[in-house]
Amino acid sequence: xxxxxxxxxxxxxxxxxxxxxxxxxxxxxxxxxxxxxxxxxxxxxxxxxxxxxxxxxxxxxxxxxxxxxxxxxxxxxxxxxxxxxxxxxxxxxxxxxxxxxxxxxxxxxxxxxxxxxxxxxxxxxxxxxxxxxxxxxxxxxxxxxxxxxxxxxxxxxxxxxxxxxxxxxxxxxxxxxxxxxxxxxxxxxxxxxxxxxxxxxxxxxxxxxxxxxxxxxxxxxxxxxxxxxxxxxxxxxxxxxxxxxxxxxxxxxxxxxxxxxxxxxxxxxxxxxxxxxxxxxxxxxxxxxxxxxxxxxxxxxxxxxxxxxxxxxxxxxxxxxxxxxxxxxxxxxxxxxxxxxxxxxxxxxxxxxxxxxxxxxxxxxxxxxxxxxxxxxxxxxxxxxxxxxxxxxxxxxxxxxxxxxxxxxxxxxxxxxxxxxxxxxxxxxxxxxxxxxxxxxxxxxxxxxxxxxxxxxxxxxxxxxxxxxxxxxxxxxxxxxxxxxxxxxxxxxxxxxxxxx
Ligand code: BGC
Numbered sequence: 001x002x003x004x005x006x007x008x009x010x011x012x013x014x015x016x017x018x019x020x021x022x023x024x025x026x027x028x029x030x031x032x033x034x035x036x037x038x039x040x041x042x043x044x045x046x047x048x049x050x051x052x053x054x055x056x057x058x059x060x061x062x063x064x065x066x067x068x069x070x071x072x073x074x075x076x077x078x079x080x081x082x083x084x085x086x087x088x089x090x091x092x093x094x095x096x097x098x099x100x101x102x103x104x105x106x107x108x109x110x111x112x113x114x115x116x117x118x119x120x121x122x123x124x125x126x127x128x129x130x131x132x133x134x135x136x137x138x139x140x141x142x143x144x145x146x147x148x149x150x151x152x153x154x155x156x157x158x159x160x161x162x163x164x165x166x167x168x169x170x171x172x173x174x175x176x177x178x179x180x181x182x183x184x185x186x187x188x189x190x191x192x193x194x195x196x197x198x199x200x201x202x203x204x205x206x207x208x209x210x211x212x213x214x215x216x217x218x219x220x221x222x223x224x225x226x227x228x229x230x231x232x233x234x235x236x237x238x239x240x241x242x243x244x245x246x247x248x249x250x251x252x253x254x255x256x257x258x259x260x261x262x263x264x265x266x267x268x269x270x271x272x273x274x275x276x277x278x279x280x281x282x283x284x285x286x287x288x289x290x291x292x293x294x295x296x297x298x299x300x301x302x303x304x305x306x307x308x309x310x311x312x313x314x315x316x317x318x319x320x321x322x323x324x325x326x327x328x329x330x331x332x333x334x335x336x337x338x339x340x341x342x343x344x345x346x347x348x349x350x351x352x353x354x355x356x357x358x359x360x361x362x363x364x365x366x367x368x369x370x371x372x373x374x375x376x377x378x379x380x381x382x383x384x385x386x387x388x389x390x391x392x393x394x395x396x397x398x399x400x401x402x403x404x405x406x407x408x409x410x411x412x413x414x415x416x417x418x419x420x421x422x423x424x425x426x427x428x429x430x431x432x433x434x435x436x437x438x439x440x441x442x443x444x445x446x447x448x449x450x451x452x453x454x455x456x457x458x459x460x461x462x463x464x465x466x467x468x469x470x471x472x473x474x475x476x477x478x479x480x481x482x483x484x485x486x487x488x489x490x491x492x493x494x495x496x497x498x499x500x501x
Contacts, residue, residue: 045399047336047339047340047343047345048340048399048402048403048406051302051304051336051403051406052402052406054300054301054302054303055300055302055406055407055409055410056300056410057300057409057410057413057414057417057461059464059465061298061300061417062413062414062416062417062420062461062464062465063417063465064297064298065297065298065299065414065417065418065421066417066418066420066421066424066465067421067424068295068297068298068421069085069292069295069297069417069418069421069422069425070421070422070424070425070428071297072084072085072295072297073085073087073290073421073422073425074425076290077268077272077273077274077275077288078274078275079274079275080275084294084295084296084297085290085291085292085294085295086186086188086198086289086290086291086294087273087275087288087289087290087291088186088187088188088189088236088288088289088290088291089189089273089276089286089288089289090189090192090235090236090239090265090286090287090288090289091189091191091192091286092192092233092235092239092243092286092287092490092494093270093281093282093283093285093286093287094282094283094493094494095242095243095246095267095283095287095493096243096244096246096247096486096489096490096492096493098123098124098127098247099123099124100121100123100489100492100493100499101121101122101123101492101499102120102121102171102172102492102495102499103118103119103120103121103165103169103170103171103177104118104119104121104177104178104179104180104488104489104491104492104495105117105118105119105158105162105177105178105179105180105229105488105491106118106119106179106180106181106182106240106484106485106486106487106488106491107154107158107179107180107181107182107218107487108182108184108237108240108483108484108487109154109181109182109183109184110182110183110184110185110202110237110260110261111184111202111259111260111261112137112138112140112143112260113135113136113137113138114135114136114138114154114157115133115134115135115136115484116133116134116136116157116158116161117131117132117133117134117484117485117487117488118131118132118133118161118165118169118488119131119484119485119488120168120169120170121488121489121492128485129168130167130168130169131484131485132164132169133484134157134160134161136157138150138153139153142206143203143204143205143206144205144206145206145207146206146207146208147206147207147208147209147212147217148208148221150206150209151217151218151220151221152221152224152225154218154221155218155221155222155224155225155227156225158179158222158225158227158229159222159225159226159227162177162227162229175497176228176229176230177228177229177230178229178230178231178232178491178492178495178496178497179229179230179231179232179487179491180231180232180233180235180240180486180487180488180489180490180491181214181215181218181231181233181234181235181487182235182236182237182240182483182484182486182487183195183197183214183234183235183236184236184237184257184261184263185197185198185199185200185201185202185204186198186199186201186291186294187214187234187236189234190213192232192233192234192490192494193215193231193232193233193234193494194213194215194216194234195213195214195215195234196211196212196213196214197209197210197211197212197214198210199314199317201261201293201314201317201318201321202260202261202327203313203327205313214234215231215234218231219231230496232490232491232494232495232496233487233490233491233493233494235486235487235490236263236265236289237257237263237444237483238255238256238257238263238264238265238289239255239265239287239289239486239490240482240483240484240486240487240490241255241257241442241444241479241482241483241486242254242255242265242266242267242287242442242486243287243482243486243487243489243490244442244479244481244482244483244484244485244486244487244489245440245442245477245479245482245486246442247485247486247489249440249477251437251438251439251440251475252440252441252442252477253266253267253426253434253439253440253441254266254267254419254422254423254426254439254440254441254442255441255442255443255444255479255482256415256418256419256441256442256443256444256445256448257443257444257445258324258325258326258415258443258444258445258447258448258454258458259325259326259444259445259446259447259448260325260326260327260445260446260447261293261318261321261325261326261327262292262293262320262321262324262325262415262445262447263289263290263291263292263293263321264290264292264418264419264422265287265288265289265290266287266288266290266422266426267285267286267287267426268285268286268287268288268426269284269285269429269430270284270285270286271284272429273286273288290422292320292418292422293318293320293321293325294317294318294319294320294321295319295320295418296319296320299319299320299323299414300410300414301319301323302332304332304335304336304339305319305322305323305332307335308322308328308331308332308335309322311358320414320418323410323411323414324410324411324412324414324415324418325411325447326363326445326446326447327363328363329363329366329407329408329411329447330359330361330362330363330364330365330366331358331359331361332407333361333366333400333403333404333407334355334358334359334360334361334388336403336407337355337361337388337400337403338351338355338356340399340403341355341390346390346392346396346399346400347384347390347391347392347396348391350389350390350391352388352389352390353389354387354388354389354390355388355389355390360387360388361387361388362387363447363451364450365383365387366404366407366408367404367408367450367451367453367454368383369383369384369397369400369401369404370401370404370405370408370451370453371452372401375394376394376397377394377397377398377401380392380397380400380401381397384397384400405453408451408453408454408457409453409457411454411457412451412453412454412455412456412457412458412460412461413457413458413460413461414461415454415458415461416457416458416459416460416461416462416465417461417465419441419458419462419476420461420462420465420466423435423439423441423466423474435466435470435473435474436473437473438473438475439473439474439475440475440476440477441474441475441476441477442477442479442482443476443477443478443479444478444479444480444481444482444483448478449478449480458476459476462474462476
């Protein structure tokens with residue numbers, strides 16, 4: 001069983017809502033199943049107990065993760081290749097101020113959709129005069145195709161979108177349209193407008209891109225489309241989110257994505273980056289993309305995580321991401337349920353084909369199950385039936401919800417510990433500039449946005465680690481879609497045309 005063999009729906013945006021068809025389980029059949037299963041659910045308990053023990057994140061575990069995150073960050077800043085954390089220099093050392101003016105485009109590729117956006121910026125007074133965007137879903141086969149196919153598809157979407165420009169959008173004559181290109185995969189930046197793809201993540205397996213400059217790939221595809229646009233900034237989604245949030249709030253110092261994948265970036269002092277060879281940052285600071293999805297030190301992992309990793313298309317990589325992010329939480333739960341079912345401990349003797357299908361259970365499903373507050377957990381039952389093809393009684397549904405909660409709790413609390421690790425590293429270097437005042441962590445991603453339990457576990461871990469006094473100063477703020485505007489703003493700050501912002 002390999003993740004490469006996953007059916008296309010597993011790679012659809014995991015936050016697309018599935019229409020919840022109601023399934024009526026015939027009462028008599030249901031009763032029989034309940035009778036058969038009432039004794040078996042008792043034996044599911046040992047698996048659940050062990051799962052909870054293996055996934056536990058008491059304070060000492062959180063503390064270890066936060067400290068190890070800070071230590072790996074420091075190691076990654078010294079030299080490349082010595083730490084799990086790549087600590088990629090973004091070459092973004094000027095953040096938006098609010099004075100930016102003009103028409104700029106953004107192109108956002110990071111998951112199963114790509115987005116194109118244009119924004120007309122009006123400076124401090126008018127700020128964002130107008131925005132328009134379009135979203136195109138990427139055919140699953142392109143995620144396993146060739147680099148040219150993927151970039152041709154993106155460039156043609158961009159060309160179509162550019163043709164519809166008009167109304168409030170205005171570009172002075174003789175100017176080329178400039179794009180901020182958000183590319184949400186690990187890239188070794190070579191300048192603010194070029195960078196080499198290190199590897200694909202999040203289930204992408206496009207051939208011929210790794211090792212190449214992704215801006216050159218896009219430029220070549222735009223040329224093939226006869227599209228005259230220029231990439232003036234290539235940025236990770238965390239960097240774009242930080243820039244977008246900073247446009248409205250000067251206290252933003254960190255940004256985190258918790259969606260299909262996960263990552264974090266932050267504002268670092270040039271002096272704290274020994275691996276930086278030349279230093280021409282005017283501000284004395286730059287944004288560092290941690291690529292924290294690759295973190296792995298001291299995580300509480302289970303047999304289910306290990307098996308999922310071993311069968312993935314990138315075994316041994318992105319372990320933090322595989323433990324805390326949206327692409328994987330549902331899959332971990334599915335694997336636990338299989339073990340319970342195989343032992344005859346859940347769902348009678350029915351091990352359905354759907355239950356055995358990798359990635360059939362998605363994170364939005366486990367989230368939806370956790371929102372069911374009804375006595376008989378009827379909605380949980382419908383989801384289990386619709387998505388996994390299994391019938392269940394109330395006791396079994398309770399166990400399933402506990403499994404979901406265990407995996408969400410571990411994910412949320414570890415994400416919180418990661419955030420504290422970054423903040424503590426920054427505080428240690430700057431003494432008081434982080435904890436002694438309001439500091440904002442800009443957060444984006446569907447997992448954080450749509451999963452209330454995950455969100456509160458995350459906040460709980462931050463509060464436990466920092467204590468109530470300090471955590472009052474740390475604001476985790478959801479900045480929805482900040483990355484689109486953020487990339488356009490970075491296209492503006494890095495424009496080749498003269499500007500005074
Ligand atoms: C990628 C990061 C990205 C994150 C969130 C990860 O899989 O490696 O570059 O920022 O997903 O989209």
